[in-house]
Amino acid sequence: MIKSLIFDFDGTLADSKAMLIDLYNRIAGRYHFKMLDPADFDYYKSLSIRQCCTNLGIPIHKVPMLISAFLKGYTQSVQKLEPFRGIPEMLHQLKDSGFSLAIVSSNQGKNITRFLADHHLEGFSSISCSGELSGKGRLIRRYLKKNHLNTDQAMYIGDEKRDIRASRKSGIKVIWVSWGFDHYDEVRSAHPDYVARKPEDILRIAETARAKV
Structure with missing residues (x-):
């Protein structure tokens, strides 16, 4: 039972999907990574982290920094959810x-x-x-x-x-x-x-x- x-x-x-995309794009703009088109979200979600980095122009050594910025930004934006x-x-x-x-x-x-x-x-x-x-x-x-x-x-x-x-x-x-x-x-x-x-x-x-x- x-x-x-x-x-x-x-x-x-x-x-949270729209907020996650907006958060990534704000970080991408700051560090000159490729922006994420919402229409491509499902495609990128299906890729490995390394493949995402390659397609979005993110150096692999920048991933820890990106994760840290993402976590901080999520906490600051949670009231929008x-x-x-x-x-x-x-x-x-x-x-x-x-x-x-x-x-x-x-x-x-x-x-x-x-x-x-x-x-x-x-x-x-x-x-x-x-x-x-x-x-x-x-x-x-x-x-x-x-x-x-x-x-x-x-x-x-x-x-x-x-x-x-x-x-x-x-x-x-x-x-x-x-x-x-x-x-x-x-x-x-x-x-x-x-x-x-x-x-x-x-x-x-x-x-x-x-x-x-």
């Missing part, structure tokens, strides 16, 4: 239905905490951040252990193929949401357990899964 729902942040709760339409209502309904809510993200905890406070999204019992794109699986397993949850008592909700893979490694089922960064063609091969086309689908899926014994 499902008791806990674990959410990704960027692309799942927070609509908005939740996707329907997310606040869905979260309140999940909480009222008795689900425990948590966040596992590669973003920084201070950014997530600020966002939740700005938009009055209370009710999350745990916020875990890895700071690494590949660290979610470990954090999910740690969350399950700390909260004495079996793998059939929690689900992860995310928007990217790596979210599905992290859930698989953790042994829990995953809801892929269609409004985030990855398109269905990108995640199809990872076989998400459930697909949510709109936020209220998450409530329906979670309640149906909870009813199964």
Whole structure:
């Protein structure tokens, strides 16, 4: 029986794509890197870091500086973020239905905490951040252990193929949401357990899964 729902942040709760592109372009303008056309975002997201650097004219030794500037800029711009339409209502309904809510993200905890406070999204019992794109699986397993949850008592909700893979490694089922960064063609091969086309689908899926014994 499902008791806990674990959410990704960027692309799942927070609509951050436009802000991320704007932030990169401001940094690129400062250091004379190639600007990123929003229409090319999905293409660059599919490349390796080295390929991105080559195509955008970023010397590989500048990557640590770029990451540092990006993290600083994100924190300074977090107040511009908005939740996707329907997310606040869905979260309140999940909480009222008795689900425990948590966040596992590669973003920084201070950014997530600020966002939740700005938009009055209370009710999350745990916020875990890895700071690494590949660290979610470990954090999910740690969350399950700390909260004495079996793998059939929690689900992860995310928007990217790596979210599905992290859930698989953790042994829990995953809801892929269609409004985030990855398109269905990108995640199809990872076989998400459930697909949510709109936020209220998450409530329906979670309640149906909870009813199964």
